[in-house]
Amino acid sequence: MMTCPTLALDTALNQTGVKVPPDLVEDVLKRFENAGMSAFQFFEWAEKQRGYSHSIRAYHLMIESLAKIRQYQIVWDLVNAMRKKGMLNVETFCIMMRKYARANKVDEAVYTFNVMDKYDVVPNIAAFNGLLSALCKSNNVRKAQEIFDAMKGRFEPDAKTYSILLEGWGKAPNLPRAREVFGEMVRAGCDPDVVTYGIMVDVLCKAGRVDEAVEVVKEMDESNCRPTSFIYSVLVHTYGVEHRIEDAIDTFQEMERKGIKADVVVYNALIGAFCKVNKFKNVHRVLQEMEINGVAPNSRTCNVIISSMICQGQTDRAFRVFRRMIKLCEPDADTYTMMIKMFCEKNDLEMALRIWKFMKSKQFVPSMHTFSALVKGLCEKGDAAKACVVLEEMIEKGIRPSRITFGRLRQLLLKEGREDVLKFLHEKMNLLVKEPLHD
Numbered sequence: 001m002m003t004c005p006t007l008a009l010d011t012a013l014n015q016t017g018v019k020v021p022p023d024l025v026e027d028v029l030k031r032f033e034n035a036g037m038s039a040f041q042f043f044e045w046a047e048k049q050r051g052y053s054h055s056i057r058a059y060h061l062m063i064e065s066l067a068k069i070r071q072y073q074i075v076w077d078l079v080n081a082m083r084k085k086g087m088l089n090v091e092t093f094c095i096m097m098r099k100y101a102r103a104n105k106v107d108e109a110v111y112t113f114n115v116m117d118k119y120d121v122v123p124n125i126a127a128f129n130g131l132l133s134a135l136c137k138s139n140n141v142r143k144a145q146e147i148f149d150a151m152k153g154r155f156e157p158d159a160k161t162y163s164i165l166l167e168g169w170g171k172a173p174n175l176p177r178a179r180e181v182f183g184e185m186v187r188a189g190c191d192p193d194v195v196t197y198g199i200m201v202d203v204l205c206k207a208g209r210v211d212e213a214v215e216v217v218k219e220m221d222e223s224n225c226r227p228t229s230f231i232y233s234v235l236v237h238t239y240g241v242e243h244r245i246e247d248a249i250d251t252f253q254e255m256e257r258k259g260i261k262a263d264v265v266v267y268n269a270l271i272g273a274f275c276k277v278n279k280f281k282n283v284h285r286v287l288q289e290m291e292i293n294g295v296a297p298n299s300r301t302c303n304v305i306i307s308s309m310i311c312q313g314q315t316d317r318a319f320r321v322f323r324r325m326i327k328l329c330e331p332d333a334d335t336y337t338m339m340i341k342m343f344c345e346k347n348d349l350e351m352a353l354r355i356w357k358f359m360k361s362k363q364f365v366p367s368m369h370t371f372s373a374l375v376k377g378l379c380e381k382g383d384a385a386k387a388c389v390v391l392e393e394m395i396e397k398g399i400r401p402s403r404i405t406f407g408r409l410r411q412l413l414l415k416e417g418r419e420d421v422l423k424f425l426h427e428k429m430n431l432l433v434k435e436p437l438h439d
């Protein structure tokens with residue numbers, strides 16, 4: 001699917017003579033979640049098979065993929081198709097609310113919640129929490145609080161509701177408001193659980209109150225609420241940010257003494273702490289310990305180390321780490337974007353393109369940021385031809401370039417007097433479905 005132009009995809013799939021079952025369709029859609037319109041064409045092709053019907057999960061995966069590239073009209077078409085089949089549920093609308101909020105389309109997210117009744121899906125506390133969560137995670141906690149205050153009589157808030165608002169105010173950051181939410185939760189008779197405590201620890205750490213966060217962990221012990229490895233990872237990470245490496249190590253060891261097994265998240269926090277103080281030999285020891293304990297590194301492990309080395313100007317070392325780490329775990333979009341951006345900034349377009357080629361050989365679908373990093377590097381090098389090829393591929397995948405990315409190439413093409421190519425790219429852009437406000 002990565003190598004087929006959009007228009008040829010149907011033909012290529014038909015020529016295989018393969019009939020794909022619903023579970024395989026789900027796997028393909030998940031694997032190619034960044035493939036945009038190519039993924040949608042596969043989705044449509046699969047539905048034409050005799051005796052085939054998409055699962056709810058396939059619809060949800062497709063909705064997420066299309067919303068990611070802001071093809072909202074098609075998203076609502078899929079919602080209507082699900083409605084006709086009686087397949088709509090609360091999660092369908094929660095996905096859409098999350099995607100709208102992430103695109104900073106707050107009104108559309110609220111609208112989606114408000115029209116659930118019209119689609120014969122009764123909004124419940126899960127939907128209410130879904131809306132609040134979507135708004136909080138997109139830095140719209142004030143709007144979330146406003147909706148909570150207006151609707152808490154309609155829905156009885158639970159521990160998750162308060163935890164969502166608590167996390168939102170912590171992210172703002174607004175520690176006094178977070179404390180107010182915590183106090184209201186207790187007064188409402190909702191006992192804090194391990195998730196709520198974890199959020200409170202995170203909020204305090206983000207506010208630079210790590211010592212107060214440690215007191216919360218002690219309070220958990222007294223309440224027989226066992227802290228999780230995630231809570232310790234937050235403490236270790238914060239100590240690392242503050243360059244309190246000894247406290248980070250002590251906290252990690254305290255966790256182990258309590259019999260809480262270290263997972264990849266807390267190991268990544270410890271690795272990040274060592275990276276902050278340029279102790280890369282210790283990073284190597286942590287990686288060895290992870291191997292002994294059977295904890296596999298993930299893309300985040302790789303990204304933490306590479307990002308730290310790039311920030312310290314150790315680009316050659318960062319590339320060596322990349323080459324070693326790809327044998328241990330699959331890089332993600334952030335990994336590839338960092339490496340491509342690094343080589344572009346070093347004015348080494350040849351290596352940036354080699355990373356791009358390797359990424360494509362792994363059948364990895366680039367994200368908008370990965371495409372943008374390479375287009376920027378090519379434009380700065382003055383290679384309009386290659387930049388156009390990459391941008392065209394980006395559009396073919398159904399990913400709309402940002403104004404900055406397109407504007408950068410536009411300036412270069414105008415400088416070279418290539419208005420014809422610019423017109424062609426504009427026409428390709430216009431083929432992408434326009435985004436409506438609602439359905």
